[in-house]
Amino acid sequence: MLGWVWPRLFGKRRAEDITREFGEDAQLVFSRKTESILFHRFRMWTQRVGASRNVGHRGRKLPALMMPEQAAYAFGFERDPKRRRLLDGPGLTRKETDRDVVYRDLADRGYVVGSACRYGGDFVIYDSHPSRCHSKATIRVVKPDETVSCTDLAGYCRVQGSVLKRAVFASVDPDTNKPQYVSFAFNPALSTEANKKLERRLSRG
Structure with missing residues (x-):
């Protein structure tokens, strides 16, 4: 799924709504504000797809990319046992x-x-x-x-x-x-x- 809706990640959601597939959908970051918050809150650096974001005067509109581990860390999977179980399925090597x-x-x-x-x-x-x-x-x-x-x-x-x-x-x-x-x-x-x-x-x- 291409896209990142800010409330989906940091908005109020029930723990049972947070699935592994949900986390996999949220690995592309289009918002520069989101990038800034990810870095200052979680010390996460999202890597821009392609060249530098500053291309000419208009800037690059391609998204930044998160690793699966970054998405899981941002969701708080590693600290919440209920969420953590969602990552411990047979799909993980x-x-x-x-x-x-x-x-x-x-x-x-x-x-x-x-x-x-x-x-x-x-x-x-x-x-x-x-x-x-x-x-x-x-x-x-x-x-x-x-x-x-x-x-x-x-x-x-x-x-x-x-x-x-x-x-x-x-x-x-x-x-x-x-x-x-x-x-x-x-x-x-x-x-x-x-x-x-x-x-x-x-x-x-």
């Missing part, structure tokens, strides 16, 4: 449930959380509004028993290093339902020409 747990933990820590699809992760985190600071890390959610290959790890860290971010893996403990984090940082010194020559020389044996 383990990855989706873990993403929700990690998102809530990052938001509760005070970070502004955005999508990291362009960086090969699940979330990026900011200390304040993205227009005023650079994101410090990309978070990828993995299963507790998931194996990450050396090639995947090196590529993930290299991409984050090229955009000045830390590469973070997050995993949710099935016993405590709390996320744990492992952080990596790519050392730019490894990409100096001298080190590249040494690497090529060693690889030739």
Whole structure:
């Protein structure tokens, strides 16, 4: 469903009216006022579809996009047991449930959380509004028993290093339902020409 009606999200509604499908309908934000309230009330940054909103003098009219975890957080699913049950249905995969747990933990820590699809992760985190600071890390959610290959790890860290971010893996403990984090940082010194020559020389044996 294309559209966002402001009273639908923040107006008075009965808990039984808030369904998972209802939340999925409210992921496009057309109102700049809504964007402002989402950020100042929930520290949520909604990402504009396409280019910057300021195109010429008229501005871009395409909507901003919310992640499902942002919509659930705004609805208060994580704090209201009655609403929370609406998310715990058979339609949710383990990855989706873990993403929700990690998102809530990052938001509760005070970070502004955005999508990291362009960086090969699940979330990026900011200390304040993205227009005023650079994101410090990309978070990828993995299963507790998931194996990450050396090639995947090196590529993930290299991409984050090229955009000045830390590469973070997050995993949710099935016993405590709390996320744990492992952080990596790519050392730019490894990409100096001298080190590249040494690497090529060693690889030739």
